[in-house]
Amino acid sequence: MFAGFLPFNELITSDGKPFETELELIVAIPSVLIGIVGIGIAYLMYYNANELPNKAAVLFKHGYKWAYNKFYMDEVYLFVTKKVIFRYISAPIAWFDRHVVDATMNLMASVTQNVSFRIRDFQSGQIQKYAFVFVTGVVGLAILLIYFWK
Amino acid sequence: MDILTLFVVIPVLTITAILFLQDMKHVRLVSAVGMGIQLILAAILIFMYLSARHAGNTEEMLFVKDYLWYKSLNIHYAVGVDGISVAMIGLTSIVVIAGIFASWEVEFLRREFFVSLILLATGVFGFFISIDLFTMFLFYELAVIPMYLLIGIWGTGPKEYSAMKLTLMLMGGSALLLVGLLGIYFNSSPDGGPLTFNILEISKITIPMSAQRLFFPLTFVGFGVLGALFPFHTWSPDGHASAPTAVSMLHAGVLMKLGGYGAFRVAIFLMPQAAHELSWIFIILTATSVVYGAFGAIVQKDLKYINAYSSVSHCGLVLFAILMMNKTAMNGAVIQMISHGLMTALFFALIGMIYGRTHTRLINEMGGLMKVIPFLSVCYVIAGLASLGLPGLSGFVAEMTVFFGAFQHPEPFYRVVTIVAVSSMVITAVYILRVVAVLLLGPTTNDHFNHLPDAKWYEKISVVTLISAVAAIGLAPLWLSNMIGVSLQPIVTKILAISPF
Numbered sequence: 001m002f003a004g005f006l007p008f009n010e011l012i013t014s015d016g017k018p019f020e021t022e023l024e025l026i027v028a029i030p031s032v033l034i035g036i037v038g039i040g041i042a043y044l045m046y047y048n049a050n051e052l053p054n055k056a057a058v059l060f061k062h063g064y065k066w067a068y069n070k071f072y073m074d075e076v077y078l079f080v081t082k083k084v085i086f087r088y089i090s091a092p093i094a095w096f097d098r099h100v101v102d103a104t105m106n107l108m109a110s111v112t113q114n115v116s117f118r119i120r121d122f123q124s125g126q127i128q129k130y131a132f133v134f135v136t137g138v139v140g141l142a143i144l145l146i147y148f149w150k
Numbered sequence: 151m152d153i154l155t156l157f158v159v160i161p162v163l164t165i166t167a168i169l170f171l172q173d174m175k176h177v178r179l180v181s182a183v184g185m186g187i188q189l190i191l192a193a194i195l196i197f198m199y200l201s202a203r204h205a206g207n208t209e210e211m212l213f214v215k216d217y218l219w220y221k222s223l224n225i226h227y228a229v230g231v232d233g234i235s236v237a238m239i240g241l242t243s244i245v246v247i248a249g250i251f252a253s254w255e256v257e258f259l260r261r262e263f264f265v266s267l268i269l270l271a272t273g274v275f276g277f278f279i280s281i282d283l284f285t286m287f288l289f290y291e292l293a294v295i296p297m298y299l300l301i302g303i304w305g306t307g308p309k310e311y312s313a314m315k316l317t318l319m320l321m322g323g324s325a326l327l328l329v330g331l332l333g334i335y336f337n338s339s340p341d342g343g344p345l346t347f348n349i350l351e352i353s354k355i356t357i358p359m360s361a362q363r364l365f366f367p368l369t370f371v372g373f374g375v376l377g378a379l380f381p382f383h384t385w386s387p388d389g390h391a392s393a394p395t396a397v398s399m400l401h402a403g404v405l406m407k408l409g410g411y412g413a414f415r416v417a418i419f420l421m422p423q424a425a426h427e428l429s430w431i432f433i434i435l436t437a438t439s440v441v442y443g444a445f446g447a448i449v450q451k452d453l454k455y456i457n458a459y460s461s462v463s464h465c466g467l468v469l470f471a472i473l474m475m476n477k478t479a480m481n482g483a484v485i486q487m488i489s490h491g492l493m494t495a496l497f498f499a500l501i502g503m504i505y506g507r508t509h510t511r512l513i514n515e516m517g518g519l520m521k522v523i524p525f526l527s528v529c530y531v532i533a534g535l536a537s538l539g540l541p542g543l544s545g546f547v548a549e550m551t552v553f554f555g556a557f558q559h560p561e562p563f564y565r566v567v568t569i570v571a572v573s574s575m576v577i578t579a580v581y582i583l584r585v586v587a588v589l590l591l592g593p594t595t596n597d598h599f600n601h602l603p604d605a606k607w608y609e610k611i612s613v614v615t616l617i618s619a620v621a622a623i624g625l626a627p628l629w630l631s632n633m634i635g636v637s638l639q640p641i642v643t644k645i646l647a648i649s650p651f
Contacts, residue, residue: 081580090448097446102384105319 152215153195154229154279157239160188161272165265174260178250181264185247185271192243199236200629203636210640211281211350220284223335224346228282233637234484237630238278238411241488244619245403245495246271249396251612252499255506256304256394263304266296267396274404283331283347283416290327290412293405294320297389297397305392312392319385320376327372327412333365334420352420353644362424369417370425370432377409377469378462379432380439390458391511395502398454402461403495407487410468414483418472422645429473430563436473437567439466444577448584453501453511456585457494460537463574464490470571471552474564477635477642479555484634486552489544489623493536496616500530503609504589507602513585518594523604527590529613534582536620539575544623549575551631 045052057064066072122133151159164184168177202212211230219227231239249267256263273293280286294317302313331347337357338346346352357365375382386406390398418425443463450456464486471483503526504519505511520527536543539550556568594600605613623630 081584085445085577085580086449090445093442093445094449097384097442101381104381105315105384109315109318 152213152229153191153198154213154215154231156191157188157195157275157279158272160184160191161268161275165268165272168261168265168268171261177260177264178254178256181268182247182250184268185243185250188271188275189243189247192240195231196236196240199231199233200633203233203633210637214281216348223284224344225284226282226348227285228348229279230281230350231279233633233635234411234415235278237484237488237634238407239275241407241491242271242274242278242404244615245399245491248495248499248612248615249399249403251608251615252399252502253394253396254606254608256396258304263300263394266300267400270296270300270397270400270405274400274408277408278411281349283334283349283352285347286412286416287324287328287331290408291324293408294324297393297401297405300397301389301393304394304397306394307392308388309392312388316385316389319382323372323375323382325372326368326375330365330369330372331416333361333368334416337361337365349415349420353640356423357421359423362421363427366417366421366424366428367431369421370413373409373412373417374432374435374469375409377406377413378439378443378465379409379469380435380442380462380466383439383443383462386462387455387458390461390498391452391454395498395505398498398502399495402457402498403491406461406465407468407491410465410472410483410487413469414472414480418475419641419644422475423648425473426475426645426648429475433470433473433564433567436466436470437571439463440470440571440574441577442466444574444581448577448581451512451514453504453513453585453589454498456513456581457497457501460497460578460581461490461494463578464494464537467549467552467571467574470567471556474556474559475645476555476558477638478558479552480638480642481631481634482548482551482553482555484638485544485623485627485630486548488630489536489548489620492616492619492623493533493543493545496529496533496613496620497537499609499612499616500526500533503605503613504530508596508599513588516589516595516599517592518590519599519602520590522594522599522602525605525610526613529605529617530590531586532617532620534586536624538579538582542621542624544620544627547624547627547631 045056069075161184164181167180167184171177171180199212211232214228214230216226216228219225246268250264253263253267270293273289273291273296276289277286277293280289297320298313298317301316302310305313334352334357335345335347338352338355340355340358371379371382375385378386386402390402393401440463443459443461443466447456447459447463450459468483468486468490471479471486474480501511504516504523507523508516508519510516532543536545539545553568553572556571557565559565559568
């Protein structure tokens with residue numbers, strides 16, 4: 001439907017030139033022929049009510065059963081999505097995201113909060129304490145620079 | 151006054167008008183008028199830009215203005231746009247106006263809500279027009295701060311936790327980014343001239359490789375945090391789930407795009423050698439984002455969480471495509487930013503509207519909504535189809551361009567990760583169709599749902615605006631693709647000089 005409106009071969013390009021496509025007759029002709037044969041058989045079987053469909057169902061018993069059940073594609077889809085993807089891929093990923101990735105970020109926040117809580121007493125408001133820490137730091141730096149700095 | 155500065159001045163004037171309003175009823179009207187003018191201005195800018203290009207103007211940036219505002223560090227208020235930033239401005243204008251209409255029923259602290267929302271938009275517009283790294287960073291911060299208030303005050307659920315988490319993580323990203331930007335600044339003149347923050351001037355020189363190796367990862371990760379780069383994405387699901395509707399729309403639709411745009415405009419453009427050398431590390435992380443986000447969305451029960459994880463996947467695709475460093479993939483990245491911005495804003499708008507009626511966002515508590523609220527339901531289906539990449543809608547054009555460009559890379563590693571990333575399209579289809587089936591089809595699960603009203607006029611304006619844009623890009627993508635492509639040329643030329651593939 002959009003083939004005419006969406007010039008996709010012109011859009012998907014890295015050099016400004018349309019992407020070259022060509023018609024593969026080896027693929028196209030058999031595909032079209034199979035489609036036409038299918039339409040013809042359907043016409044014969046269903047356009048006017050007749051016994052042909054029932055006879056074909058008996059003759060191709062197993063094939064009919066598979067086709068009738070849509071080749072069990074729904075069952076396959078539900079098995080793959082619900083039993084495999086949901087249970088064994090998505091659920092573990094969601095668990096990992098919540099309990100590992102997210103928990104790591106929360107842990108960093110908790111550690112920061114706890115450390116802040118523990119060191120809050122440094123900010124006591126007592127000028128004597130600040131002076132003591134300041135002088136100690138200056139003496140420490142002086143010792144470092146005089147005796148150890150080469 | 152130049153047209154680009156108007157994109158900052160109009161929101162500021164709108165905020166000023168709101169602050170002086172006596173009647174609270176007029177707040178949303180003034181907001182809609184102000185942002186409506188902004189939308190018209192964006193349309194005029196697009197027209198002026200295309201006209202200038204059509205007339206043969208081949209300058210890298212158009213409508214450039216430059217005013218010195220901090221001499222000692224050579225910081226300028228420098229603005230200019232190319233096709234990429236024009237496209238992003240267009241996106242922002244559409245999402246903001248849709249967000250205003252989606253917030254029509256906000257009653258609590260209405261004035262403060264709209265002021266914060268428009269302040270956020272001001273930061274985003276300012277970011278997209280800036281070509282001075284420092285000014286760009288200031289606008290980036292301006293966009294992040296109101297987010298904390300908007301989620302913390304007007305949010306739902308564990309809103310204080312979510313707001314704090316989002317803000318701290320984005321601020322952590324900002325810290326990395328600031329170091330990266332200062333690193334670029336101090337290496338912007340290897341020959342000893344004056345240092346500069348101007349992107350165009352820096353792009354003309356080659357930053358020493360030793361500096362690139364240090365500052366590229368900082369800059370890329372700094373922007374990547376906002377772009378929901380794995381494993382720094384965890385602010386996104388909680389933040390989106392707790393945010394009010396319009397804030398989710400703006401955040402996922404526009405603010406997360408700042409990450410992709412910045413990673414592209416600053417990290418890759420200014421440090422292409424390091425980007426080329428280190429891209430494999432970030433490609434692994436972004437491909438993980440793409441698949442991980444999609445798988446993560448499948449098992450979520452809350453509609454907002456589903457969309458938030460979906461955004462991790464789609465925004466991961468933006469960063470993934472940028473790192474492929476060829477024109478097709480980069481073009482796809484920009485279209486994906488716009489496409490995702492529109493459709494995720496649409497999703498969040500619809501989720502907010504559905505939540506406003508059903509008072510639940512849990513999909514297993516809902517069902518059969520198509521019969522009772524057909525307009526909103528059909529819009530939800532359209533948003534879903536756009537998200538899973540149906541031809542005719544923007545998602546198809548964006549994702550196909552990204553994957554096509556990524557697969558053009560000749561090295562097997564890049565092709566293998568592309569195949570891995572492509573698998574996300576199938577996973578997206580699984581969770582989108584599942585949600586549509588559970589939420590909209592079948593019998594209604596609650597008698598209360600049988601009496602739900604469908605969309606009101608302002609809600610229709612919001613969603614129709616977004617759907618129109620999604621369909622317009624899907625049906626006629628070439629004008630956008632060409633506009634972006636022309637602007638990508640100088641960037642790609644610079645990249646090809648160091649990596650000819």
